[in-house]
Amino acid sequence: xxxxxxxxxxxxxxxxxxxxxxxxxxxxxxxxxxxxxxxxxxxxxxxxxxxxxxxxxxxxxxxxxxxxxxxxxxxxxxxxxxxxxxxxxxxxxxxxxxxxxxxxxxxxxxxxxxxxxxxxxxxxxxxxxxxxxxxxxxxxxxxxxxxxxxxxxxxxxxxxxxxxxxxxxxxxxxxxxxxxxxxxxxxxxxxxxxxxxxxxxxxxxxxxxxxxxxxxxxxxxxxxxxxxxxxxxxxxxxxxxxxxxxxxxxxxxxxxxxxxxxxxxxxxxxxxxxxxx
Amino acid sequence: xxxxxxxxxxxxxxxxxxxxxxxxxxxxxxxxxxxxxxxxxxxxxxxxxxxxxxxxxxxxxxxxxxxxxxxxxxxxxxxx
Numbered sequence: 001x002x003x004x005x006x007x008x009x010x011x012x013x014x015x016x017x018x019x020x021x022x023x024x025x026x027x028x029x030x031x032x033x034x035x036x037x038x039x040x041x042x043x044x045x046x047x048x049x050x051x052x053x054x055x056x057x058x059x060x061x062x063x064x065x066x067x068x069x070x071x072x073x074x075x076x077x078x079x080x081x082x083x084x085x086x087x088x089x090x091x092x093x094x095x096x097x098x099x100x101x102x103x104x105x106x107x108x109x110x111x112x113x114x115x116x117x118x119x120x121x122x123x124x125x126x127x128x129x130x131x132x133x134x135x136x137x138x139x140x141x142x143x144x145x146x147x148x149x150x151x152x153x154x155x156x157x158x159x160x161x162x163x164x165x166x167x168x169x170x171x172x173x174x175x176x177x178x179x180x181x182x183x184x185x186x187x188x189x190x191x192x193x194x195x196x197x198x199x200x201x202x203x204x205x206x207x208x209x210x211x212x213x214x215x216x217x218x219x220x221x222x223x224x225x226x227x228x229x230x231x232x233x234x235x236x237x238x239x240x241x242x243x244x245x246x247x248x249x250x251x252x253x254x255x256x257x258x259x260x261x262x263x264x265x266x267x268x269x270x271x272x273x274x275x276x277x
Numbered sequence: 278x279x280x281x282x283x284x285x286x287x288x289x290x291x292x293x294x295x296x297x298x299x300x301x302x303x304x305x306x307x308x309x310x311x312x313x314x315x316x317x318x319x320x321x322x323x324x325x326x327x328x329x330x331x332x333x334x335x336x337x338x339x340x341x342x343x344x345x346x347x348x349x350x351x352x353x354x355x356x357x
Binding site: 196200268 | 339342343
């Protein structure tokens with residue numbers, strides 16, 4: 001029950017967010033509402049990552065993975081909060097402040113990539129048998145790579161041209177787009193690991209991390225839509241960003257609860273099959 | 278899978294709640310072959326220590342070292 005609630009929570013949150021955003025009808029309250037809910041979902045994501053970190057010990061593979069994910073989320077949260085200061089705002093004129101914002105964006109992207117990379121390679125370290133064998137893995141990998149390049153490739157190319165023209169503020173967008181392409185490709189091992197572990201408790205954290213990455217894919221698609229294509233008062237990219245961060249929160253909490261259940265089973269006088277929830 | 282004898286099935290049944298039935302059977306099959314050169318149907322309780330040692334790194338990746346060690350000890354007590 002607890003895991004099903006974690007899986008449903010991001011969708012419920014997205015519906016409530018959409019309802020409130022729609023009721024504001026693009027008014028002047030929409031921007032601050034959107035901003036502060038973004039802070040909220042980042043804080044939740046950090047809490048989920050830290051909960052996951054807390055159930056491992058120093059040197060454990062997954063502790064490092066969750067640490068990287070948590071660190072990346074904290075850095076992007078700091079960047080968002082800095083944006084409240086006029087110098088650091090997107091239209092700010094202070095080049096040094098903009099450099100700090102750019103550096104924080106790049107650092108966050110690299111840390112998140114590190115975390116997803118470590119989670120994605122766990123299947124190999126744990127000798128998990130992925131469904132479909134090598135050919136199945138290949139087919140899904142090619143599909144996600146094409147999808148990733150289609151979604152994030154054009155943006156990466158455009159921003160690369162901007163950097164080539166001397167606009168260094170676009171560097172973070174280039175790094176972000178490249179990181180997006182790599183992380184989207186990592187959906188393949190995450191998804192196949194979650195499918196392979198189905199029926200077991202460990203399918204939950206992997207499934208929810210996969211959902212987070214899929215939501216980032218949807219975010220990239222929504223953010224790439226031409227302005228005016230979406231009705232006013234429908235901040236679709238923010239909906240998907242919220243989904244992605246909330247699924248990361250849910251994954252971290254699921255990781256914590258799963259380890260807790262394993263510990264309880266290991267302490268029990270007679271081993272009982274761990275039941276969900 | 279072809280290894281329905283009671284010992285390997287008992288072991289798999291204790292891992293399945295965590296990693297799913299399919300992976301539990303594949304892990305035992307793989308460790309039995311690699312560590313003991315045996316098919317799962319040939320496993321008996323005397324093979325438990327090397328099997329537990331073979332399973333340890335896989336479980337440690339997923340649940341951390343101390344949790345995996347405690348769970349394997351518990352499984353050892355259960356199937357012994």
